[in-house]
Amino acid sequence: MxxxxxxKKTYGKHPxxxxxxxxxxxxxxxxxxxxxGAGKTTTIKILVGLLAPDEGTVTxxxxxxxxxxQKIKGLVGYVPDSFGIYDxxxxxxxxxxxxxxxxxxxxxxxxxxxxxxxxxGLLDRADFFVDALSRGMQQRLCLAxxxxxxxxxxxxxxxxxxxxxxxxxxxxxxxxxxxxxxKTILISSHVLSELAQMCTDIGVIEQGRMVMGGSMKxxxxxxxxxxxxxxxxxxxxxxxMAILRSHSCVRTISIKNxxxxxxxxxxxxxxxxxxxxxxxxxxPVTRFYRQQGNLESLFMEITDHEDKEVLQYExxxxx
Amino acid sequence: MRSNPIYKRExxxxxxxxRIPMILTVFNCILALAALLNMYxxxxxxxxxxxxxYSAFLELYVFGAVIAFVMILFVMPALTAGSISGERERQTxxxxxxxxxxxxxxxxxxxxxxxxxxxxxxxSSFPVMxxxxxxxxxxxxxxxxxxxxxxxxxxxxxxxxxxFSALCRRTTxxxxxxxxxxxLFVAGTxxxxxxxxxxxNVENVSYVNQIGGMGGxxxxxxFLYLLLLNPAVTFYEIIRGQLGRQETMASVGQWFxxxxxxxxxGAWVPVSLVLQVLxxxxxxxxxxxxxxxxxxxxxxxxxxxxxGAAK
Ligand SMILES: Nc1ncnc2c1ncn2[C@@H]1O[C@H](COP(=O)(O)OP(=O)(O)O)[C@@H](O)[C@H]1O
Ligand SMILES: [Mg+2]
Numbered sequence: 201m202x203x204x205x206x207x208k209k210t211y212g213k214h215p216x217x218x219x220x221x222x223x224x225x226x227x228x229x230x231x232x233x234x235x236x237g238a239g240k241t242t243t244i245k246i247l248v249g250l251l252a253p254d255e256g257t258v259t260x261x262x263x264x265x266x267x268x269x270q271k272i273k274g275l276v277g278y279v280p281d282s283f284g285i286y287d288x289x290x291x292x293x294x295x296x297x298x299x300x301x302x303x304x305x306x307x308x309x310x311x312x313x314x315x316x317x318x319x320x321g322l323l324d325r326a327d328f329f330v331d332a333l334s335r336g337m338q339q340r341l342c343l344a345x346x347x348x349x350x351x352x353x354x355x356x357x358x359x360x361x362x363x364x365x366x367x368x369x370x371x372x373x374x375x376x377x378x379x380x381x382x383k384t385i386l387i388s389s390h391v392l393s394e395l396a397q398m399c400t401d402i403g404v405i406e407q408g409r410m411v412m413g414g415s416m417k418x419x420x421x422x423x424x425x426x427x428x429x430x431x432x433x434x435x436x437x438x439x440x441m442a443i444l445r446s447h448s449c450v451r452t453i454s455i456k457n458x459x460x461x462x463x464x465x466x467x468x469x470x471x472x473x474x475x476x477x478x479x480x481x482x483x484p485v486t487r488f489y490r491q492q493g494n495l496e497s498l499f500m501e502i503t504d505h506e507d508k509e510v511l512q513y514e515x516x517x518x519x
Numbered sequence: 520m521r522s523n524p525i526y527k528r529e530x531x532x533x534x535x536x537x538r539i540p541m542i543l544t545v546f547n548c549i550l551a552l553a554a555l556l557n558m559y560x561x562x563x564x565x566x567x568x569x570x571x572x573y574s575a576f577l578e579l580y581v582f583g584a585v586i587a588f589v590m591i592l593f594v595m596p597a598l599t600a601g602s603i604s605g606e607r608e609r610q611t612x613x614x615x616x617x618x619x620x621x622x623x624x625x626x627x628x629x630x631x632x633x634x635x636x637x638x639x640x641x642x643s644s645f646p647v648m649x650x651x652x653x654x655x656x657x658x659x660x661x662x663x664x665x666x667x668x669x670x671x672x673x674x675x676x677x678x679x680x681x682x683f684s685a686l687c688r689r690t691t692x693x694x695x696x697x698x699x700x701x702x703l704f705v706a707g708t709x710x711x712x713x714x715x716x717x718x719x720n721v722e723n724v725s726y727v728n729q730i731g732g733m734g735g736x737x738x739x740x741x742f743l744y745l746l747l748l749n750p751a752v753t754f755y756e757i758i759r760g761q762l763g764r765q766e767t768m769a770s771v772g773q774w775f776x777x778x779x780x781x782x783x784x785g786a787w788v789p790v791s792l793v794l795q796v797l798x799x800x801x802x803x804x805x806x807x808x809x810x811x812x813x814x815x816x817x818x819x820x821x822x823x824x825x826x827g828a829a830k
Contacts, residue, residue: 248617270619278617282610288532300524301618349619 201226201384202247202353207256209242209408216242218408220256224353224386224401229379231395232388233499234405240388241281243405244357247386248278260353274302277346279356283338285330291317292326295345302349316344320374336367340374347378354378356387360394372398392499404499429464429471431478432487440483447474464490524620525628530635539636543643546590550647553582558650576650580657581758583648584665588754591637591673592705596697598636599680601690602629603806608690612810622810626803629681630674637673641666661761668757668792672750675795676701678802685806708745709752715739716775738776744783746771747791748798756788 204222208215217239224230234240245251247258249269258265265272286294295317299309317323320340325333333341339359346354356375360368376398379385389395395402396416403413412419433440440460444450449466464471475488533539557579565571603625606612615625648662680697687693716739723737746752752771759768772784783790 245613250613250616270621273617273619276617278614280610280613280617284609284611284614286528286532286609286611288535289528293528293531297524297528298614298618300522300527301615301620303619345614 201228201261202386203257203259204243204247205257205259207243207246207258208254209239209246209251210254216408217246217253217256220405220408221410222403222413224384226384227379227382228384229375229398229400230384230386231392231399231402232386232405233392233395233402234388234390236390238390238405239408240390240405241357242408244278244355244386244388247355248276249273274349275352277349277351277354279342279346279354279359281357281359281361283335283342285338285342287329287331289330290326291322291328291330291333291341294330294341295348298345299348304349312348312350316347319377320344321370334367336363336370339363339367339371343371343374347383352384354383354385356385358388358390360389368394426463427491428461429474429490430487431460431462431485432458433460433478434458434484434486439481440478440485443474443477443481443483447477449474523624523628523631525615525625526631526635527628529628529632533632533636539639542594542636543640546587546640547644547647549586550583550644553586554579554647554650557582577657577762579650580648581762583644584754584758587641587644587669588672588751590640591669592676592701592750594640595633595637595673595676596680596694596701599629599633599677600684600694600697602633602681603684603810604687604690604693605684607688616810622807625810626681626685626806629684630677630803633677633680634670634673637670637677641669657761665757665761668750668753668788671792671795671799672754675704675750675799678799678806682802682806682809685809704748705751708749711745712739712742712775715742719776738778743771743775743778746774747783747787747794749791750795753788753791753795756791760788 202222202224204220207217207220207222209217220239220243222243232240232243242251246253247260247265249265249272252266260272260275263271263275286297289297292313295313296305296309299305299313304312314323317326320343322333322337322341322344325337330338330341343356343359346356359375360371363371375385375387379398379400387395387399392402392404399416401413401415402419404411412422431440431444437455437458437460441453444453444460444462449464449470451463451465453460453462455461464474466474471488471490475485478485478488557575561572561575603612606615606625612625616622676697679700680693683693683696683700684690687696716737719737719739755768756771759770762768770784771787772778772780778784
């Protein structure tokens with residue numbers, strides 16, 4: 201469906217994209233994650249034909265976006281990180297205006313607008329002025345607008361930033377509904393956990409490059425492996441440390457506030473054995489657990505190179 | 520060709536805003552006030568001398584035309600300078616350009632909306648203008664020609680405004696630069712002729728002193744033809760032509776030292792109108808180029824760094 205190869209873009213001397221590769225299959229709900237300034241917006245702007253890359257190619261359904269961008273625009277729906285709201289226009293006029301931007305008018309446009317407003321839950325607000333809507337509604341309107349020409353690929357740039365939890369959930373449901381109806385969707389965010397629940401695939405971008413990618417299932421497996429085992433012990437740590445050091449599955453050990461954090465390669469049976477060992481040695485263990493399947497910490501690990509050590513300690517035990 | 524969606528939207532929004540009615544009101548108030556005062560003084564004169572001065576109607580015509588012309592020069596940049604940068608500020612420009620609307624359609628839509636307003640301005644002022652037209656010896660043909668020159672001036676200034684609007688990120692900057700550019704065309708072309716001519720005079724005088732005899736005629740040379748791009752000069756020439764030769768207005772050919780007649784001086788008005796339309800096209804093309812997505816490397820980043828890039 202979408203294939204990005206070796207995409208490069210520099211602003212002045214500063215490289216925003218540095219050889220980005222990305223493939224999205226048809227029907228996927230792709231989560232495009234990266235910290236601020238990683239190059240998500242730049243990638244998306246190139247994708248929708250607003251920006252020309254310095255190097256590299258973008259192909260959508262086999263069409264080269266660099267050469268036939270006018271054609272690409274008919275295939276892609278774009279929800280930018282800002283809403284792009286016209287004051288002085290009513291919801292209905294807003295939709296009809298963008299319909300006419302795609303050459304749709306008359307009955308076709310009216311039908312399409314009605315259907316989309318209905319789906320976005322805005323049909324009863326059709327006569328409201330756009331800037332009188334709540335943020336959540338504006339966001340849904342923006343989504344409806346991006347679908348006006350029935351695009352095959354929907355691209356959304358940090359759509360849920362600035363929304364309250366309720367509208368966020370509603371928005372998420374809407375996106376999932378669209379995905380189930382067969383739309384391929386790319387959605388970017390700087391919060392991985394936000395996308396984790398709904399996406400089928402995830403790609404992590406960092407400093408203009410993909411640093412991790414794959415289906416949700418693959419990622420979750422990696423997450424479990426990479427999470428540290430946390431042990432909290434009362435009193436002296438010496439006996440516990442002795443056991444841990446001699447254990448074959450333990451890779452590294454770090455300590456912060458009586459909390460021992462070890463990277464542990466074994467499975468749950470190995471974990472049980474280790475606990476037994478500690479108890480047998482009369483180590484007063486108060487807590488012993490794998491850090492929860494936290495995507496965020498993996499994300500941090502991948503994207504935050506310098507602070508890696510510190511981050512390992514900053515684990516709040518939540519049972 | 521499908522109808523321009525931008526133009527359509529501008530009309531919807533324009534019909535809701537107070538701006539256009541305000542401009543129309545102010546413009547017509549000034550015009551009507553001038554006409555009434557003019558009539559009043561005329562009637563007062565008739566009461567004393569029992570003589571009707573028909574030339575006063577002609578004055579009214581000239582006065583109305585000047586006001587309309589000045590109004591266009593002042594209003595058009597304000598109307599157009601925010602047209603594209605405003606979209607950018609509201610962050611809707613990317614939305615527009617991500618649809619199948621082309622940069623040309625955006626620029627053309629904005630231009631059409633601006634011209635729409637100017638035409639509205641003319642039509643609304645017809646009743647007052649007609650007063651001079653009834654008594655003043657101005658023919659329908661003259662009026663049509665005047666309106667044509669207004670349209671060209673409006674097109675010219677609108678395209679300048681749209682060009683800077685596409686170029687600058689901020690509307691304030693775009694407005695300032697549009698007025699600056701307009702000033703360059705209106706006052707700058709005049710000023711440079713004045714300067715060159717006075718320089719030539721100084722040289723001539725010192726030359727004359729050296730040889731101790733009569734110096735030849737000097738003028739501002741080829742710089743005079745820069746005035747072809749000056750809408751105010753075109754307007755002046757049209758009015759001069761319509762007032763007839765007995766008036767004391769000097770033709771452009773006699774300005775800045777004068778020069779022998781040539782085809783360009785002879786056809787000053789049509790030549791300048793054509794040139795101004797062409798230049799307007801260049802400005803519009805520049806705006807479209809700024810909006811086109813197949814942009815050359817680095818251009819957009821330069822522009823997005825700030826309005827300073829427009830210099
Ligand atoms: N118009 C621009 N001019 C100069 N630098 C830019 C511009 N847009 C983005 N950048 C830089 O490019 C990098 C990537 O930006 P962006 O794609 O917006 O990141 P993200 O959307 O992931 O937060 C950032 O370092 C940013 O500073
Ligand atoms: Mg961004």
